Amino acid sequence: MSRDVDHLTPIKDRPLQQSSPKEVAAGIPAIFSTMSHGLSRMGAIRSISNLSRVNSFGGFDCPGCAWPDPDDDRTAFEFCENGAKAVADEATRARADPNFWSKWSVEELSRKSDRWLNSQGRLTHPMVLNPESLHYEPVSWNSAFNIIAEHLSALDNPNEAIFYTSGRTSNEAAFLWQLLARRLGTNNLPDCSNMCHESSGVALGDSIGIGKGTVKLDDFSKADLILVVGQNPGSNHPRMLSALKSAKVAGASVVSINPLLETGMRRFKHPQDFLEVMGQGTTIADMHIPVNVNGDLSLFRGLSKSIISGSGVDYDFVEEYTHGFEEYEHAVANTSWDNIVSTSGVARHDIENLAAAMRSSSSTIVCWAMGLTQHHNSVATIQEIVNSLLLGGHIGRPGAGLCPVRGHSNVQGDRTVGIDHKPSRGFLDALRNTTGINPPISHGHDSVSSVLAMLEGEAKVFLSMGGNFVSAMSDTESTSKAIQKCDLSVQISTKPNRSHLVTGKTALILPCLGRTEKDVTPIGHQFVSVENSMGIVHSSRGSAKPASKHLMSEPGIVSGIASALDNKIGFSGIEWSDLSDNYDKIRDLIESSIPGFDSYNDRVRESSGFYLPNPPRDSRTFNTDTGKANFRVNSISSISPAPNQFVMMTIRSHDQYNTTIYGLDDRYRGIKESRRIVLMCKQDMSTLGIRTGVMVDLTSHFEGEQLSAPKWRVVEYDIPAGNIATYFPEANCLIPLNSVAEGSNTPTSKSVCVTVSPTSQNMRFWNRSATQAA
Structure with missing residues (x-):
């Protein structure tokens, strides 16, 4: 059946509140914000327990950004305001249980804002959305794994499957994820890095x-x-x-x-x-x-x-x-x-x-x-x-x-352990020697080409290890159409998001443990590891009681899918359940497959972890085609908007983390209660004859293609003339799918040519203002 779901957060014309940008970061307002988010979402006792362990020796890695922790001395509270928001968001007392999914259809939920969806709390049970249904229903873990295995085994070609990875995925889960994809026979391993770094x-x-x-x-x-x-x-x-x-x-x-x-x-x-x-x-x-x-x-x-x-x-x-x-x-x-x-x-x-x-x-x-x-x-x-x-x-x-x-807490580590659509032959040979699988050699799809493949019907199953692909990708409408053409979409998640609503014909939500939570397998309490922006690999061990007894760890979920697939198409030679019971065994495989992880299980247990080799930093050794660091000559170029166009970049507010919206207070920029805004300088506003608060429509232009989005409030801001800024992910709908960076295929979210026009209800005011300005 065709589901009438909205792929964008609804447009709500909230009264804009604006004040001058703040002169000072952090300080007392950050302390109050941290306390407010912690107490309102976790309560006093859980706030103290969780925040005292974030980024601490023997504690858990912050689920936010990838900034490193000090090697030696650490404070009692080694976190920031936005890290505290991320912890509180994960450790919230709210629950999106089966009653929630029974009450709301996916069509009704799609009319809710992204912020509202996130605020409903932690997922508690595996859920299935059947092809003729508008409501998710509970499903057993074994049934969910078998549904996935049936779809994967029925594909005409392994490359009809897409295995997406979010940057919060641990090294252990990411390694198993790529191993599952390559055991199936595909290098279709797009990840969030394709969209950013x-x-x-x-x-x-x-x-x-x-x-x-x-x-x-x-x-x-x-x-x-x-x-x-x-x-x-x-x-x-x-x-x-x-x-x-x-x-x-x-x-x-x-x-x-x-x-x-x-x-x-x-x-x-x-x-x-x-x-x-x-x-x-x-x-x-x-x-x-x-x-x-x-x-x-x-x-x-x-x-x-x-x-x-x-x-x-x-x-x-x-x-x-x-x-x-x-x-x-x-x-x-x-x-x-x-x-x-x-x-x-x-x-x-x-x-x-x-x-x-x-x-x-x-x-x-x-x-x-x-x-x-x-x-x-x-x-x-x-x-x-x-x-x-x-x-x-x-x-x-x-x-x-x-x-x-890097923006996400383990996006660098995921790439290190094999989440790469263009793997090296050396890595594939090592993987073959270590695991016995025969990995494919041809390159797979990145994020942009995955969308194109789904649109063309060349990919039919989309599996996502974390993330919110529908909202994070460029050209939201095309991305949504691509996902909806799939026979099956699978989201391994902690909380509801729009990718649970814009789905394939059949959809599964597989709820997983978060960083803060204790991960106990039949052989005991497990920990995972991550790599930060400076190449330090260290452990992350949660201690909080899981949000639901029905949650599984990410390695456990991958193991369940892989075991069900083995039952369908034949034994891979990999004892998946042994790996998900004992993460030391996963790390042994990583050590045998990837340089720099010598004595992985010993060194990762050291308080600060260990540095991976970095030849340019460590010894001024450059493993390039010339054996030296290369001066690269590139022509000077810049985006060239037409005379009536602006160059738009997307930005994040102070009250969000990637696609997760915590609130509506961009405190440092002095913007509150509204996210559908356009930052524009006074000179450009004068040229257009408009003032702060006027509503406009935006249209992007790329190689003859136009994408439009209505009803944005203009905010006067100190930004160079000819440039404007809008919030991510709301403005992703204006970024053309085929507008990408040369060499990396990354969406050009910071370079979009747009025209600004009056929203129809403001046409009279716009014309009057323009006349007065003239």
């Missing part, structure tokens, strides 16, 4: 031989200069502010490079420092560079131009450790300042002032997040950053290096 991995792998950053946490206190580019640490990685504060105390300079000057880069009050909370706090950014959206490539080309002309090149390092300098030097010399300034939106004297600071710095770190990774030229932009650091020899030196800051 894939550009970082591609660029760094080509330039320095490893798709990861090259710094440790203690490098921040040793740095002379830290550039924070395309990142909002105050909301998305709040504990990073502690590292930046330590760097400032040690004498470093910090520069913010972003179209928006975010509050976290202004001033910071550490919530656990009483004197600082009561005082003025610490100024973080010494300089702010308001670069145009998608102007970073030009900016860093300008920095390199000034570094080279100002005798800032470390020629000893360049000669010994790099390849391609002469070609790059020639390209830089042939790039005009007019081109650099016009495309970056940054004045030449500001670029040269920053370049002077880079020349005088003996140790420079460049950090970045998705503000750099979701453009058509993101790979080239990140390689330009690498080029600028290679000029000064800032890799493999204390206090220096490259620092891509």
Whole structure:
């Protein structure tokens, strides 16, 4: 049957509340927010119990971001405001049990907001949505596993199955997940990295031989200069502010490079420092560079131009450790300042002032997040950053290096243990030798190509290890149609989300344990492991009572699916239940398959875990095609909107984590009660003849394709002219599916050409305002 479900959160015209952006991050408001979320969702006793164990030695890893914990000394409360929100969200007392699913049809639930869906609490039972039904019904675990096995075994081709992975998945669960996919015979292993930091991995792998950053946490206190580019640490990685504060105390300079000057880069009050909370706090950014959206490539080309002309090149390092300098030097010399300034939106004297600071710095770190990774030229932009650091020899030196800051707590670890649609032959050979399976060699689908395959009927089963794929992906309408064409969709989840409502003909919800919860198997209390943004692998052991006795662990769920599949198509040679009973055995397989995991079970039990090898950082060794770090020459490019168009980027509020919406208070930006907003500068508002609060429609334009979304409230904000910002995931519906980054195929969520037009009900006001402005 055809289900009439809404693939977007409903449009509700809430009265916008706006105040001035905050000057200080954290402090007393963060303390109150933490207490409020903890007490309202977990209660006092559970708040104390859970928050005292998050990121502690022997405790559980925060289910939020991937910022690392200190190797040695840790505070009693090693978490931030948004980490506390993530813990409270998972450990909530609310329950979405079978009565909830009996009361509400999927059609009715789809009319509810994403925030409302999340607030209904933890899933408690496996549920099935049958093809002729509008309501989920309870199903036994064995029946659920058999449904999946029947669909997988009936496929004409293993590549008709998609195995998606969210970045919160543990190393152990992720390794089993990819093993199941490859045992079936497919490398269709898209993951959330395809939508965010894939550009970082591609660029760094080509330039320095490893798709990861090259710094440790203690490098921040040793740095002379830290550039924070395309990142909002105050909301998305709040504990990073502690590292930046330590760097400032040690004498470093910090520069913010972003179209928006975010509050976290202004001033910071550490919530656990009483004197600082009561005082003025610490100024973080010494300089702010308001670069145009998608102007970073030009900016860093300008920095390199000034570094080279100002005798800032470390020629000893360049000669010994790099390849391609002469070609790059020639390209830089042939790039005009007019081109650099016009495309970056940054004045030449500001670029040269920053370049002077880079020349005088003996140790420079460049950090970045998705503000750099979701453009058509993101790979080239990140390689330009690498080029600028290679000029000064800032890799493999204390206090220096490259620092891509990952957004999800184990997205880097998932890739390390095999969640990769383009696996290396070396990994596949090792997997074959270790497990006895015969993994496929041909590359599989990433996130974008998975949607295209489902739309074309080339993929018929979609299985998701965590996440909310429907809401997270670009072009929400196309993504929804793709999922709905599937015969079966499976979500392994902790809480309700829109991907439980926009489904295949048959759908399963498989509820799993969360990070906070005790994982007990027939042989005892298990723990899992994760890898943070700086390559540290460490344990995570939950201790809370599970939300329901009917939950299973993620490794247990994968084992159940795999065992049922073995019963259908023949024994794989893998004792799946042994692996899910004893996670040490999973780690033994990882150790035998993946370099760097020597003595995995011993080292992961050490209090701080262990660092994976990082040749550029550890020994200035670069495993590239040339055997050296590569200067890569890319042409200067930027997005070129038509005269009546703006460049739109999507951003997150302070009250959300990825697609999870905690509330409606973007506190630092001074925006409350509304998420359907457009940030626009005063100059552009004057040109259009509108004021704050006016409702507009947005239409994106890409290669003749147009996507429209109505009813957005305009908010005056300090953003470069010609640029606007909207919230993710609401604006994903405007991002064309085929608009992707070159080389990484990442959706261009930060570079969308849009037109702004009056919503029909405001046409009269718009015309009157425009006339008055003229």
